[in-house]
Amino acid sequence: MKEPLDLTPLTQSIHDYLLSYLSPFWTTTVEWVIIGVLLIAFVALSVMGLVYIERKVAAFFQLRLGPNRVGKWGLLQTLADFLKLLMKEHITSKNADKFLFNLAPFIIVIASFLAIGAIPFALGLQAMDINIGLFYITAASSIGVLGILIGGWAGNNKYSLIGALRSGAQVVSYEISAVLSLLTIVVLSGSLQLSTIIESQSDGWWIFKGHLPVFIAFIMFLIAGTAETNRGPFDLAEAESELTAGFHTEYSGIKFAMFFLAEYVNLFIIAAVGATVFLGGWMPFHIGNWAAFNEVMNYIPPVIWFFFKVGFVIGLIMWFKWTFPRLRIDQLLVLEWKYLLPINLVNLIVVAFIAMMGWYF
Amino acid sequence: MNAITSYFKDIFHAIKTLLTGMRVTGYYFSHARKEIITQQYPENRDTLKMFDRFRGIVTLTHDENNEHACTGCSACEIACPNGTIEIISDREEDPETGKKKKIIDKFIYHYSMCTLCNLCIISCPTDAIKMDPSFEYATFDRKDLTMILNKPGSKIRKDVK
Amino acid sequence: MIEEVETKDAIKTQEYFVNMGPQHPSTHGVLRLMLELDGEIIKKVTPHIGYIHRSIEKMSEKDSYRQIVHLTDRMDYLSNHMNNEAVCLLVENALEVEVSDRVKVIRTIMSELTRLSSHQLWWGVMGMDLGALTTFLYAFRDREMINDIFEETCGARLTVNYNVPGGVMFDIHPNFQQRVKDFIKSFKTKLPEYDDLLSNNVIFRQRTEGVGILSKEDAISYGVTGPTGRASGFSNDTRKHKPYSAYDRVEFKEILMDKGDTFSRYKARILEMWESVSIIEQLIDNIPEGDIQEPSVKQVIKLPKGEFYQSVETARGELGVYVVSDGQKSPYRLKFRSPGFSNLFVLDHMVRGYKIADLVAMMSTIDLVIPDIDR
Ligand code: SF4
Numbered sequence A: 001m002k003e004p005l006d007l008t009p010l011t012q013s014i015h016d017y018l019l020s021y022l023s024p025f026w027t028t029t030v031e032w033v034i035i036g037v038l039l040i041a042f043v044a045l046s047v048m049g050l051v052y053i054e055r056k057v058a059a060f061f062q063l064r065l066g067p068n069r070v071g072k073w074g075l076l077q078t079l080a081d082f083l084k085l086l087m088k089e090h091i092t093s094k095n096a097d098k099f100l101f102n103l104a105p106f107i108i109v110i111a112s113f114l115a116i117g118a119i120p121f122a123l124g125l126q127a128m129d130i131n132i133g134l135f136y137i138t139a140a141s142s143i144g145v146l147g148i149l150i151g152g153w154a155g156n157n158k159y160s161l162i163g164a165l166r167s168g169a170q171v172v173s174y175e176i177s178a179v180l181s182l183l184t185i186v187v188l189s190g191s192l193q194l195s196t197i198i199e200s201q202s203d204g205w206w207i208f209k210g211h212l213p214v215f216i217a218f219i220m221f222l223i224a225g226t227a228e229t230n231r232g233p234f235d236l237a238e239a240e241s242e243l244t245a246g247f248h249t250e251y252s253g254i255k256f257a258m259f260f261l262a263e264y265v266n267l268f269i270i271a272a273v274g275a276t277v278f279l280g281g282w283m284p285f286h287i288g289n290w291a292a293f294n295e296v297m298n299y300i301p302p303v304i305w306f307f308f309k310v311g312f313v314i315g316l317i318m319w320f321k322w323t324f325p326r327l328r329i330d331q332l333l334v335l336e337w338k339y340l341l342p343i344n345l346v347n348l349i350v351v352a353f354i355a356m357m358g359w360y361f
Numbered sequence B: 001m002n003a004i005t006s007y008f009k010d011i012f013h014a015i016k017t018l019l020t021g022m023r024v025t026g027y028y029f030s031h032a033r034k035e036i037i038t039q040q041y042p043e044n045r046d047t048l049k050m051f052d053r054f055r056g057i058v059t060l061t062h063d064e065n066n067e068h069a070c071t072g073c074s075a076c077e078i079a080c081p082n083g084t085i086e087i088i089s090d091r092e093e094d095p096e097t098g099k100k101k102k103i104i105d106k107f108i109y110h111y112s113m114c115t116l117c118n119l120c121i122i123s124c125p126t127d128a129i130k131m132d133p134s135f136e137y138a139t140f141d142r143k144d145l146t147m148i149l150n151k152p153g154s155k156i157r158k159d160v161k
Numbered sequence C: 001m002i003e004e005v006e007t008k009d010a011i012k013t014q015e016y017f018v019n020m021g022p023q024h025p026s027t028h029g030v031l032r033l034m035l036e037l038d039g040e041i042i043k044k045v046t047p048h049i050g051y052i053h054r055s056i057e058k059m060s061e062k063d064s065y066r067q068i069v070h071l072t073d074r075m076d077y078l079s080n081h082m083n084n085e086a087v088c089l090l091v092e093n094a095l096e097v098e099v100s101d102r103v104k105v106i107r108t109i110m111s112e113l114t115r116l117s118s119h120q121l122w123w124g125v126m127g128m129d130l131g132a133l134t135t136f137l138y139a140f141r142d143r144e145m146i147n148d149i150f151e152e153t154c155g156a157r158l159t160v161n162y163n164v165p166g167g168v169m170f171d172i173h174p175n176f177q178q179r180v181k182d183f184i185k186s187f188k189t190k191l192p193e194y195d196d197l198l199s200n201n202v203i204f205r206q207r208t209e210g211v212g213i214l215s216k217e218d219a220i221s222y223g224v225t226g227p228t229g230r231a232s233g234f235s236n237d238t239r240k241h242k243p244y245s246a247y248d249r250v251e252f253k254e255i256l257m258d259k260g261d262t263f264s265r266y267k268a269r270i271l272e273m274w275e276s277v278s279i280i281e282q283l284i285d286n287i288p289e290g291d292i293q294e295p296s297v298k299q300v301i302k303l304p305k306g307e308f309y310q311s312v313e314t315a316r317g318e319l320g321v322y323v324v325s326d327g328q329k330s331p332y333r334l335k336f337r338s339p340g341f342s343n344l345f346v347l348d349h350m351v352r353g354y355k356i357a358d359l360v361a362m363m364s365t366i367d368l369v370i371p372d373i374d375r
């Protein structure tokens, strides 16, 4: 049987090559630089792609054509918008806390970059495969809310303050559900290390192997994840029909662009985590013992599998956003504390029981 | 027990309504090619046809002999709520009868003040003016919007009383 | 005004003001609401109006009665036909002329189409205010068909100026009936989609049910008319109580709700759309023959000395026109009783104690058009 394309030899050979010229310390440094540059390039490109896709998807939901003027099919639209934002004036409102005001966008962006480092893009293509990967990602990505709070506070605008406080309450509560739903898989696979979690799905993704409870956990994760990224129907922090632009009302130019960037990076992270944990990451789609079918599936490189699944999850989240009305802040909290949290807890117990009895495939 | 059943009922009902909504948007997303309603305006200029009653701009109709039907009676000027039309009239001797007759010197039309209400058109006794469905009149200079509607050298048609 | 509230842990909190508008996405124009907030809870709303005041009433005092009609297009631009009709009916009643049946039926169909298009736009915007951005375009898709009908027959899409005293400006276009029938056919399939997308949606229900309750008594004492008042059980449909044009010969229900919350106001409008559809269906196939202009109405209209009042039901409620005439060709004084004005000022009464998000929803269901309020 053909093995999925492994990229470990490639990275290993780069490592060996560098090692033959440099001392181990410099090798690591150079590797970090390479990874940093690659990640930044990847993030910039993928965010531009995501923004374009989001606008196109929204347009198709809304019976429109979407961007279609700049470049073929409007492909360069986001680049043009980015350039426009770059050239815009920085406006700092009167009586704003200048230091915090300038700091907030960086916190948000750094938080999302921290998290993206641990995401396994393909077999052997992962910046750092630490043994608490899942924990690390959730921890790192929740720093972002600090940026929102600081940004909302520092702008000296009441709208942004209301938005920031809403977002604080929201992210803190939904973090619990997101983590609890991820814990179901940790219980089943017995590891927090992302590569191990993926390895445990080589004979089938958890969403198929784990029966109904895992499916419920997946739905819960989608809901909580959407809420954590502050996307509609949970975009209360922004809520443009209530708070004009919520926490980033006062930001302009490139600082606004950073918030925008972080939003899409977070979307990508949530989708990537969901795809990795529930849908098998870069694992090809296999059905039981249909050897021929599985063989064909193995020919598709893991990277493509990964992005295909991420795309699927992102598509779902976008579909939510462009269909549903926004919740109100108290309903948002009711949803979390009265519905998601109890269901998640019960679900976790059920999954633990299943795992104990070995009732999964 | 009742509370528990209603709790779960609520959840299932909620999921059902949410899925119904997603079905609607999902349908339009998957049939986007067929259902898209927006038009690409400058590109579709050739095929874009306005309705013939569409009010785009007031015009004074001239026939092939460069003759129009405006007698200079100023009815349109009076009917206009915005002072958009200014008729500057003149008197000219009719070569046949020798009587003095009123003719228009300038039919001035301030497009920038026109609300396209059509009152001038229906008040004209000789149907000299009409609405034209063309609409691309944006300019960089407000002066361009003041037009003189009677073409140079144009005369009133003989049969118009 | 700002008072410090002592909480039990002796932390001092403060109420604060937020200016919502004049530039704000959900005030639908240049309305400024001064909110007094305690956290997110609204203590008081003070509407400030007049940002788009164009003194239409004063301008009318120098315009002829034919010219006044075209100004009314610019008040409640979503009820353009009904506004036109109000002035025209007033002039006709004052002159004691009766327009032909054809004109009456055409006016009724046009008014109902306008009501539909107004309610469609309202529905789209309502969804948008609550964060469901997609509804907007769906509403515009259906509204586009009505606009096309207007454009073909009247020559304009929004500022139609189709009614003139004594009749209508043109006869209906030969395609008119076919187009209206096509629209009704397609809209009847689209209206259930509105329910699927918004009315039945659980989030939407949660946001609207039991929120912003306006009792019948309050509706009456604030003079809240239109679907907003009828949702509180206040029967105020001018079409029923003082029928004009062809409303006395069609069957339709006056939609009355009893709860008076945001959802009732929403539902009242959705049901009203069905009623409008049924009115149009009853009339479209039997438009009687007749003059489109009453010949006895002269080019220069002079009303007899006296005071005249005429009210019509626009998409937002009762629009009244009050004219004092001194026998000249312009009115001595003209006053519009615009529905939006009375409806707006009930907002403060409704919204106290609710959250900002509720305010947005309530404002949507009052269906404000700012030029209608400011005139
Ligand atoms: S369309 Fe109306 S505003 Fe324009 S010139 Fe004619 S009467 Fe005046």
Ligand code: SF4
Binding pocket: B069, B070, B071, B072, B073, B074, B075, B076, B077, B087, B123, B124, B125, B126, B127, B128, B129
């Ligand atoms: S256009 Fe008609 S109404 Fe106006 S001055 Fe000429 S003839 Fe009279």
